[in-house]
Amino acid sequence: MYKILVINPGATSTKLSLFEDEKEVISESIEHSVSEIENCKTIMDQLPFRKKCVEDFLKRYNISINELDAIAARGGILPPMKSGTYQVNEDMVNYLKTKTRVEHASNLAAVIAFELSKNSSKGLPVFITDPISVDEFIPEARISGIPQLERHSLFHALNMKIVARFAAKELNKEYEKCNFVIAHLGGGISVGAQRKGLMIDVNNATDEGPFSSQRTGELPMGDLAKWIFKNMHSYSKNDVKSTFVGKGGLFAYLKTASLKDALKLAEKDEYAKLIVEAMAYQVSKEIGGMAAILGGDLDAIILTGGMAHSDYFVELIKRRIDKLGVVMVYPGAYEMEGLALGALRALEQLEDTKIWEGENIL
Ligand SMILES: Nc1ncnc2c1ncn2[C@@H]1O[C@H](COP(=O)(O)OP(=O)(O)O)[C@@H](O)[C@H]1O
């Protein structure tokens, strides 16, 4: 039996689990205070308190680092790379600390895990599986409309890939032979077209596609450019950024980033109802686009993420898309399981573990 520690830092929490083979035996989500987060200028400034929170977890459950067989860490924003499980090494850690293109809490996971692994007396492997920067785009998906700006593949790869595996199993089909449109409806929203195991196009969850709880998604470009020029003297670069990612989307309209709260408001307030319906409308539109990319040849449309817990929200989407194909719903996120199973496949040598080869791996 393999013991695997799983580390998954999110924007405001750190999720930790202990798996014994496929079974999650301990699971905790540690919330961080706004002041703890705001005191840190960069994500890497959060390293000391995030690492301590993992050490405290190990102490609380009396888990010695020497009894672990692996640590499975959420993959951060690395250069574009193939889907799969990678062994973390010093180069990857340095990249995450000093070179990553996007500040995201997931960048901390491999760094924390690698530092902890050094305390093991037996050489503890650290793995990441399906990081946010998995890139399986077809050439035409990279074209934005202007040669200076390329589209990038940045999405909820970990959860979307694992639910696709669940769906293939449920349909009794081989994962690599299935075509899916997958919509991850969490704090951020990614909607992608997965053809025969490869995510050939997906909206960049930070700045394309539907608006989400705190992100604007795609915006009317001409008016956006005018808005930035008009406000460039009164807004800092960070103010501009947080207007679109952090204070945009549901939050900008309703002052809540939670769909649960928005749905409560919508029971009495027509404006709140309109905003929730608009989010479902935009998700449906993105799903339709991705179905077209697959030429309508779909095994299923998969809805997943926290917002898929809401039957009401799922229904708003389903009524627009259910003529496109079978709709399968996996509410919540399966990231901890995705990480543990990735590490387990590596330990059992069921899959080739990829070795980080630096920045030009594709
Ligand atoms: N039962 C529910 N009904 C409606 N919305 C829900 C429900 N459960 C979770 N959500 C919504 O899901 C969103 C969070 O999704 P989640 O996948 O947990 O996000 P993340 O892990 O990215 O923070 C929030 O908007 C939350 O309100």
Ligand SMILES: CCCC(=O)OP(=O)(O)O
């Ligand atoms: C950039 C895609 C990943 C992402 O948005 O993750 P969160 O929703 O967890 O911030």
